[in-house]
Amino acid sequence: KNEVEQSPQNLTAQEGEFITINCSYSVGISALHWLQQHPGGGIVSLFMLSSGKKKHGRLIATINIQEKHSSLHITASHPRDSAVYICADNFNKFYFGSGTKLNVKP
């Protein structure tokens, strides 16, 4: 069993749709990271959170420590949001989810 489970693995949405990506972790937590990776490899850190909720533009990340679960929401999705989204549990070392490949169609 992977320490970090992400769902869905693939997601296709129409422009403007509300999107949710889920992440469950089984080890402890110091911080939960959400990362975005575009084709070509570059990774950008979107959020780092250890409790509650954070918002940046159209992106919202939440975490429930008791349930060991985090979600990444994208409101009013746009084709430029198409990328792979990866969650990572930072507990001494990093444990990564397998990623969610998002394709937003115009």
Add this chain to the structure above:
Amino acid sequence: KAGVTQTPRYLIKTRGQQVTLSCSPISGHRSVSWYQQTPGQGLQFLFEYFSETQRNKGNFPGRFSGRQFSNSRSEMNVSTLELGDSALYLCASNRGESTGELFFGEGSRLTVL
């Protein structure tokens, strides 16, 4: 300010050789961590260095090693290369907090023939 710089960006090696990859962190950042990304295994944590000391280590064999210099630049070395070591190797830096935001480099893509 300049981002995280990794060199070389691409390299091809043959089995049995060794390789050294370099990572220059953002100025002022004292922590550098390394990751391997493959299509089959996804992203995996290799190790993290802070103030020239290895702070955390993933589950990789001893063929994978690293070090950090006094200017925070870091290198990782893979000895006795195997075909399965073909991957994108990424490094990330942060100011030094154990749970700080990560800033990634573009990666070094290694192909082992």
